[in-house]
Amino acid sequence: MKKKILCTALAVATSSIGVTVAPLATAQQLALEEIVVSARKRKEDMQDVGLSVSAMSGTEISRTFARDIKDLAFISPNLIIDDTSQGPGGNAAMYIRGIGVADVEKNFEPAVGVTIDGLFIGANSGALLRSIDLASVEVLRGPQGTLFGRNTIGGTINIERTRPTGEFGGKVRAGYGDYDNYWLDAIVNFGITDDLAVKLSAAKNDQQEGYFENVNTGDDEGMIDYESYGINLLWNATDTLEFEYTYQNEETVQDTPPLVNMAQPDTLFCGSFGFCAQSVSTPSSGDRYKVTTLKFEPTTASLSPPPTEIVTSPIADLIPNNDDATFDAETHILEARWEINDSLTMNYIYGTFETEETVVTNFAAEPVMLFGTDRPAEYEQESHELRFTYDDGGAFKLVAGAYFWESEYDIRLRSWITFSIPDTVVDIPQTTHQETDSTALFFEADYAFNDNWTLTLGGRYTEDEKLSEQRGNLSTEGDDPSEKWDEFTPKVGVRYRIDDDAMIYATYARGYRSGGFNGRVDELLSATVPYDPETVDNYELGFKTEWSDGRIRFNGALFYMDYQDKQEEIGLPSEGATGQRISVFNAADATMQGLELELQAIVTENLSMRANMGYLDSEYDEFTFNDGFGIVDNSGLEFRRAPDFTGSVDATYEWDIGNGNAWVRGSYRFLGEHFIEQTNRPELENDAQHIVDLSVNYTTNGLTFSVFGRNLTEEDGWAHGLNVSGLWAYASPRAPRTWGAEVVYNFGDN
Numbered sequence: 001m002k003k004k005i006l007c008t009a010l011a012v013a014t015s016s017i018g019v020t021v022a023p024l025a026t027a028q029q030l031a032l033e034e035i036v037v038s039a040r041k042r043k044e045d046m047q048d049v050g051l052s053v054s055a056m057s058g059t060e061i062s063r064t065f066a067r068d069i070k071d072l073a074f075i076s077p078n079l080i081i082d083d084t085s086q087g088p089g090g091n092a093a094m095y096i097r098g099i100g101v102a103d104v105e106k107n108f109e110p111a112v113g114v115t116i117d118g119l120f121i122g123a124n125s126g127a128l129l130r131s132i133d134l135a136s137v138e139v140l141r142g143p144q145g146t147l148f149g150r151n152t153i154g155g156t157i158n159i160e161r162t163r164p165t166g167e168f169g170g171k172v173r174a175g176y177g178d179y180d181n182y183w184l185d186a187i188v189n190f191g192i193t194d195d196l197a198v199k200l201s202a203a204k205n206d207q208q209e210g211y212f213e214n215v216n217t218g219d220d221e222g223m224i225d226y227e228s229y230g231i232n233l234l235w236n237a238t239d240t241l242e243f244e245y246t247y248q249n250e251e252t253v254q255d256t257p258p259l260v261n262m263a264q265p266d267t268l269f270c271g272s273f274g275f276c277a278q279s280v281s282t283p284s285s286g287d288r289y290k291v292t293t294l295k296f297e298p299t300t301a302s303l304s305p306p307p308t309e310i311v312t313s314p315i316a317d318l319i320p321n322n323d324d325a326t327f328d329a330e331t332h333i334l335e336a337r338w339e340i341n342d343s344l345t346m347n348y349i350y351g352t353f354e355t356e357e358t359v360v361t362n363f364a365a366e367p368v369m370l371f372g373t374d375r376p377a378e379y380e381q382e383s384h385e386l387r388f389t390y391d392d393g394g395a396f397k398l399v400a401g402a403y404f405w406e407s408e409y410d411i412r413l414r415s416w417i418t419f420s421i422p423d424t425v426v427d428i429p430q431t432t433h434q435e436t437d438s439t440a441l442f443f444e445a446d447y448a449f450n451d452n453w454t455l456t457l458g459g460r461y462t463e464d465e466k467l468s469e470q471r472g473n474l475s476t477e478g479d480d481p482s483e484k485w486d487e488f489t490p491k492v493g494v495r496y497r498i499d500d501d502a503m504i505y506a507t508y509a510r511g512y513r514s515g516g517f518n519g520r521v522d523e524l525l526s527a528t529v530p531y532d533p534e535t536v537d538n539y540e541l542g543f544k545t546e547w548s549d550g551r552i553r554f555n556g557a558l559f560y561m562d563y564q565d566k567q568e569e570i571g572l573p574s575e576g577a578t579g580q581r582i583s584v585f586n587a588a589d590a591t592m593q594g595l596e597l598e599l600q601a602i603v604t605e606n607l608s609m610r611a612n613m614g615y616l617d618s619e620y621d622e623f624t625f626n627d628g629f630g631i632v633d634n635s636g637l638e639f640r641r642a643p644d645f646t647g648s649v650d651a652t653y654e655w656d657i658g659n660g661n662a663w664v665r666g667s668y669r670f671l672g673e674h675f676i677e678q679t680n681r682p683e684l685e686n687d688a689q690h691i692v693d694l695s696v697n698y699t700t701n702g703l704t705f706s707v708f709g710r711n712l713t714e715e716d717g718w719a720h721g722l723n724v725s726g727l728w729a730y731a732s733p734r735a736p737r738t739w740g741a742e743v744v745y746n747f748g749d750n
Helices: 002-016 058-062 069-075 524-528
Strands: 053-057 079-083 092-096 099-101 112-116 119-121 134-141 155-161 169-177 181-191 196-207 212-214 224-236 241-254 311-314 325-339 344-358 360-362 371-374 377-391 396-417 424-448 453-472 482-499 502-513 534-547 552-573 580-602 607-626 631-633 645-657 660-671 689-700 703-710 718-724 728-733 738-748
Touching: 053 058, 053 069, 058 134, 069 079, 069 134, 069 645, 069 660, 079 718, 092 112, 099 112, 119 344, 119 377, 181 738, 453 524, 552 607, 552 718
Parallel strands: 112 155
Antiparallel strands: 053 134, 079 092, 092 099, 112 119, 134 155, 169 181, 169 738, 181 196, 196 224, 224 241, 241 325, 311 424, 325 344, 344 377, 360 371, 371 396, 377 396, 396 424, 424 453, 453 482, 482 502, 502 534, 534 552, 552 580, 580 607, 607 631, 607 645, 645 660, 660 689, 689 703, 703 738, 718 728
């Protein structure tokens, strides 16, 4: 009876996403590759894990021609990844099940975690990982507060790169695409001794022409030049102890990310100064890929030492600023793995991640500078994780450990405004320094009562402490605020194994996102009063099945999430120097519920496919705050970046030809209509989007030749947008249609 129910669900799912699974009467020896995930900090078959997780292997990833992880967002339902274009280096807006953060400021903690080789990346800048040697990508949906900790209330994207093999081999990839984009990557493996293996990597991706045309200068904008290099060492010290060290250096030089002006008549810059979008869907430039922005800086910008309070200069003294934006990142990861005995393993992971960035922006996105900024910033984090895993092959399994975290963030912000005093540039210096310390103890245990029933219990206790220092226009000197919080995030789950090919599970889990202090302030109150943590309780029922001797994999889940004390970044008018402020309030409670279905199949000997569908119903139960004039009730608004439906279909057809193998891959992704900004401004709404990619490939004798196209339907939906406190609105579209050709050479033992 249960199998019959699951068959019915399969038929419904495939019809809803437009996929027909062909009869599977022949070639029964074919089977899907087993997917091993580390979603619970230990290696498990994905079909045995009682949580919603999507995963891709390294082979699948390489066939997508992904330049960073936002190109892999199609692998999971209810997942949106965009670049906010607010800063250099790729500033991630990641949303799972409608939960996420889209802000460049690093005082806003992530809501979706990104973990790379066991290292949690604690900032949105730099989270759009670029790499040639990804071994796997896992998307864990729902709060992961037990094993991955704070700031994973939406979920976690868990990324692993390949490890050194110890054998000589590697690959080189070279390609060229439109917008004068060329790339060259390489990795090489070799052994120094029988016990010491090395992997070297290097990459360059230079897009010399941008997607945008500046109608005032005639130049294109959006150039990005990315370079990286790294080393990965693996030392087998003994038969039971190994050490792995990874170093990665990344450097990016690029144009300031282009923006377009979407100001409407009810905003100051449009209503009073005449800088208006042409409609709610068309920017002032007339096209989403045309910009009018010119960058300037006042003569006070070069004052030495920099000013510590507001200074002014005549608007006639503004000079052009043609500086590139820069983003540099450096990562160190050291992991020790010790098999203490046949049942007990210890893992210790030490990691650091440091970034340094510079960018000058005219946020008004017009040829005059009404609101410009200079934003040099540095971020650094350091973490230690000590973890023990017990598994003797019996009924009881355990993962337990401790976690320590430190981070610092500095920004020397200069805001230049010309709309408040006639013919005058007001130069507003504001320096922010913030520190975070976090400590946690965690465990997650399984107990199998018999071959069918398994109980999971887990929990994590976290203590956070934050310090904020503001200097410049508004100073907290002498009374720098600090605050402490603590939270216990439990997990309870049960799964029932129907037979070797089917499992159902039920899970309750809590997620916790840390509180903090506003780092971008325009009044003393918002600098000194902290906002509290937010929590999400997730209730989930799911199933995982395989059919036709492993040729079809069909998984699904129903979920209900209770969102409490939701942090909202709210733009408000201010009597301060900039005329606006973005403050954070614990302003909302909300409910999310939905359905997720995933399908993988080997349809015929030549055709394989994967598909998913997500349905999300998200609504505010309460969304109220005090704007200084009274209580504002936004409870009727829709969640941002939370379309009702998402889905994708990805199919590959391959065949032997000559001395090699050819394949064609096509993918389709659907995003339902959604807002990208929390006040639901119509100028910052996306219609439904249909995104199509296609590639043609041939491989022979270690060489692979490919031609590919992305966004063939030329969807120009907004990747990001912001209504700035009623002053104006700006936005940035997703990348247009692009094409490219590349060749990959695999050599040696690779």
